Amino acid sequence: MTFTRRKLMALGASAAAAALLPIRAFAAVEEVGAIADFTGGAAVGEGGITIDAPEIAENGNTVPISVSAPGAVEVRLYADGNPLPGVATFRFGPLSASQTASTRIRLAGSQNVVAVAKMADGSFMQASVPVKVTIGGCGG
Amino acid sequence: MRRLTGGVLSATVLGFALSGAAHAQPDDDSLVVNDETEIATEVAAPAHLDGALGGTIYSGWRFRTDETQALQMDDFDNPSMLFVDQAMDAFNTADGSEGKSCASCHEGPEEFKGLTASMPKVINGKLTTMEDLINSHRAEKMGAEPLKWSGDEMQAMVALIGLQSRGMPMDVAIDGEAAPYWEQGKEMYYTRYGQLELSCANCHEDNWGNMIRADHLSQGQINGFPTYRLKQAKLISKHNRFRGCIRDTMAETFAEGSDEFRALELYVASRGNGLSVETPAVRQ
Amino acid sequence: MANKVKPRVKVPSSASAGEAITIKTLISHQMESGQRKDSDGNVIPRSIINRFTAEFNGQTVIDVVLAPAISTNPYFEFEAVVPESGDFTFTWYDDTGDVYTETKSVEVS
Numbered sequence: 001m002t003f004t005r006r007k008l009m010a011l012g013a014s015a016a017a018a019a020l021l022p023i024r025a026f027a028a029v030e031e032v033g034a035i036a037d038f039t040g041g042a043a044v045g046e047g048g049i050t051i052d053a054p055e056i057a058e059n060g061n062t063v064p065i066s067v068s069a070p071g072a073v074e075v076r077l078y079a080d081g082n083p084l085p086g087v088a089t090f091r092f093g094p095l096s097a098s099q100t101a102s103t104r105i106r107l108a109g110s111q112n113v114v115a116v117a118k119m120a121d122g123s124f125m126q127a128s129v130p131v132k133v134t135i136g137g138c139g140g
Numbered sequence: 141m142r143r144l145t146g147g148v149l150s151a152t153v154l155g156f157a158l159s160g161a162a163h164a165q166p167d168d169d170s171l172v173v174n175d176e177t178e179i180a181t182e183v184a185a186p187a188h189l190d191g192a193l194g195g196t197i198y199s200g201w202r203f204r205t206d207e208t209q210a211l212q213m214d215d216f217d218n219p220s221m222l223f224v225d226q227a228m229d230a231f232n233t234a235d236g237s238e239g240k241s242c243a244s245c246h247e248g249p250e251e252f253k254g255l256t257a258s259m260p261k262v263i264n265g266k267l268t269t270m271e272d273l274i275n276s277h278r279a280e281k282m283g284a285e286p287l288k289w290s291g292d293e294m295q296a297m298v299a300l301i302g303l304q305s306r307g308m309p310m311d312v313a314i315d316g317e318a319a320p321y322w323e324q325g326k327e328m329y330y331t332r333y334g335q336l337e338l339s340c341a342n343c344h345e346d347n348w349g350n351m352i353r354a355d356h357l358s359q360g361q362i363n364g365f366p367t368y369r370l371k372q373a374k375l376i377s378k379h380n381r382f383r384g385c386i387r388d389t390m391a392e393t394f395a396e397g398s399d400e401f402r403a404l405e406l407y408v409a410s411r412g413n414g415l416s417v418e419t420p421a422v423r424q
Numbered sequence: 425m426a427n428k429v430k431p432r433v434k435v436p437s438s439a440s441a442g443e444a445i446t447i448k449t450l451i452s453h454q455m456e457s458g459q460r461k462d463s464d465g466n467v468i469p470r471s472i473i474n475r476f477t478a479e480f481n482g483q484t485v486i487d488v489v490l491a492p493a494i495s496t497n498p499y500f501e502f503e504a505v506v507p508e509s510g511d512f513t514f515t516w517y518d519d520t521g522d523v524y525t526e527t528k529s530v531e532v533s
Contacts, residue, residue, distance in 0.1 A: 029474045029519065032491045054207040056354075058424035062370035062495045064207050079493055083459055087493040093484025097444035097503035101486065104495040106457070134354030214448075216434035219497045222452040225430055373496035 032086025035116055038076050044124040049075070049117045051129045057107060060133035066102040069117035069125065075099065081111025107133050165349060166202035166358075171418075174215055177307045183414035188314060192345055193359055199415050200358035200423060203349075208370065211422040220299060220368040220420030223292065223375050227300035230293060236284025245281055249300050256305040257417050260406045262317040267402045270298045271377070289397040295366040295375040302366070302419030310363050310417060312409045325407025328400060334391030340408075343385075355424070361412040362405070364421025375420065378405050429453055433514055435528040444503045447478065447485075451516050451524065457492035473498055475517040480530075481510035506530050 035044075052066035067090070069075050077087040090101045099117075107113070110132045117125045171179040181199035185191070201209060215221045231242040231249060246252075260269040271289055274297055278284040287294035314322040329340045343352065344360030351357070366375040379396035382404055386393040394400040434448040451473065458470025472492055478485040485504040504512075509532045516524040 030489045032489055054205060056205065058205050058208050058355075059370035061373055064210070066501075082493055084491060084493065086491040088491060089489035091484075091487040093479075093486060095480050095483045095485045095504050095506070097505045100503060101488070102499075102501040104499045106493045106495055216432060216448040216450065217499070219450060219499070222430060222432055222450055222497060225432060226452070 030089070032076055032078075032089050034085065035076075035078060035114070038116055038118070039124045042124055044116065044126045046126060048119070048125045049115055049127045051113055051115050051127050052102075053113050053129050053131050055130075056132045056134055058134060060107040060109065062104050063107050063131060063133070064102065064104050065113060066100065067115045068098070068100040069115070069119075070099055071119055072099040072117035072125075073120055074118040075101070076116050077103075077105070078114040078116070079105065079107055079111055080114055082106070082108050087113075107131060109133050166198045169202065169206070169209060171199070171201055171209070171213065173213060173306065179307060179416040179418055180309065181415065183309075186410065186413040189411060192341075193348070193411070197361065197412060197415060198348075198359055199363060199412075199418060200361050201364065201418065201421065203356045203358040204424060208422060208424055211368075212364075212418070218368065218420065218422055219373070220366075220375060220422065223296035223368075224300050224303055224420065227293075227296035230297065231300065234282075236278065236282035238281065238283040240282045242277075245277075249304055251304075252301045253304040254308055256302040256419060257308045257311050259312065260402060260409065261313055262321070265317065267318070267321040267399075267406060269402055269405060270301060271397065272402075274298070274301075290377040290380040292374060295377050298377070299366045299375055299420040302417060305417040306419060307416050310409060310412045310415050312406060312413060314406070314410045318406065321403045321406050322410060324400075325403035325405070328404045329407055332389075333386050333393075334389030336389045338389040340385065340404075359411070360408065361415060362408050363412045363415045364418035364423070366419065367421040367423050370422070370424050378408075429516075429518070429522070429524055431514065431516065431524060431526040433512075433526050433528055435512055435530060437529070438531040438533060439506050441507055441532050442505055444505055445530075446501065446503055447512070448499070448501045449476070449478070449514055449526075450497060450499050452497050453516075453518075455490075455492065455494060455496045455498060459492065471519050473516045473518050475515075476500060477515045478502070478504070479513045479515075480504060480506055481508070485512075506532055508532050 049069040054063065057063040065077065067075055067077060073092060075090045078085045079087050087105050088103060092099045112128045112130050114126065114128045119125060171181050173179060181202050182196055185193050185195055185197045201212060211217050234241045256270065260267055262268065271294055274294065275286040278286060332339045340360060343357055348357050348359045362378050365378045368374065369376045377396065379401045382401050383393045383396060430452050432450045436445050439445050453473050455473065456468055456471040458467065460468045462468055470492060472490060474490050476488040476490060486502050488500060490498060509530060512528045512530065514526045
């Protein structure tokens with residue numbers, strides 16, 4: 001049995017498409033969820049994870065946050081005073097140079113920003129920093 | 141605050157921290173964008189101010205926190221640039237009855253280097269802002285509908301053109317034909333508006349450097365407009381900001397694009413003569 | 425709205441093998457949280473980018489799940505290593521089902 005190059009490409013493409021389908025077409029949108037959903041009730045240690053956040057944010061709509069957890073496979077960010085506490089889940093792949101990520105988040109008032117890291121050995125570590133959110137001069 | 145009717149309590153209501161006689165100084169940080177464009181955020185005050193702001197004028201950037209400042213130091217951190225990119229696309233896209241784009245007449249936005257530093261200015265006997273120039277060219281050359289003054293498309297285009305002058309000193313003319321407009325704008329700057337009876341000068345001349353509640357009051361310079369405000373998460377026009385300030389004095393405000401705001405824009409721009417164009421800036 | 429979604433990505437055009445390089449990404453998106461109400465008091469439905477991924481030559485650098493607490497015009501900064509020359513692919517997944525991608529080539533010396 002011989003394959004032409006064209007047939008091979010077609011086979012490859014449909015195999016790839018089939019492999020992708022379950023993820024791309026049918027996966028429900030993932031939610032960040034609650035801390036307990038992440039840890040499954042496992043003990044959570046302190047240390048090994050740092051959050052860089054402003055002590056005072058000039059506007060709660062756009063608050064720059066960095067999180068760093070060397071050796072983590074996954075880090076989740078939470079804002080404990082928001083209507084929905086989940087903020088983001090970061091999963092680090094084989095080509096990440098560090099388990100560090102920065103983003104900008106919404107904070108509905110002064111509260112704690114919490115980061116929970118799942119380490120490569122399956123253990124969990126946590127850090128928390130308070131951020132004050134100020135209200136502009138005239139509300140304008 | 142909405143129910144207040146008197147003006148006498150204004151200073152206390154707005155919470156000026158008037159405890160210290162001296163102005164709290166802006167910070168000492170210096171602004172270099174993309175590690176290459178130096179921005180003068182502190183220069184000698186223009187002569188016409190006659191010492192009203194002391195000897196030195198400061199960019200609003202100097203009054204912001206380090207985190208807000210950082211957003212303007214790299215064009216890949218500055219969210220304004222998303223809209224500048226959109227304006228670049230619009231620049232090359234035909235619109236209107238003549239089938240022309242900006243690029244049909246202009247080689248590229250680089251052609252406008254320096255223009256923003258001199259705006260607003262009197263053209264054909266009329267005080268003209270960048271928004272006016274864009275809409276008049278759209279109407280006359282392209283046969284296109286005018287863009288809404290503070291709309292995303294207009295302010296993106298104003299930002300794209302302003303970016304070409306980034307780092308150049310603001311230098312608006314206040315004499316000659318501009319003089320009557322400048323006088324009108326100055327009159328407005330010192331007029332107390334609204335139920336709180338506050339003028340621009342009450343905050344941005346008498347109290348710059350002080351805290352108004354949790355906000356570090358700047359000199360109200362407009363050299364970085366349109367500016368990406370974290371509050372609205374989009375580009376904000378100068379006239380939108382004027383309107384917001386006057387509204388907050390609980391006054392009937394002027395319209396964006398009104399002759400009053402054109403005149404005020406000229407006067408406020410002249411208070412910043414010498415500061416670098418920062419467009420597009422990032423503020424809280 | 426979808427036609428206004430436009431990414432900006434900063435990737436160095438060259439790197440040495442194994443070097444850590446910093447990547448910055450921005451995309452224009454309202455990130456409607458689902459928490460706001462319109463002037464009639466009706467909840468404005470959630471409409472956000474819910475996932476962002478960065479891959480290099482098919483291998484994952486970072487895979488992010490976004491909640492409505494991510495600000496308008498989502499921004500991410502992170503570090504990658506590139507073992508050989510190739511292409512980064514950045515992908516943003518919208519609640520609407522739209523997918524936005526951007527690619528950047530890196531020359532490894």
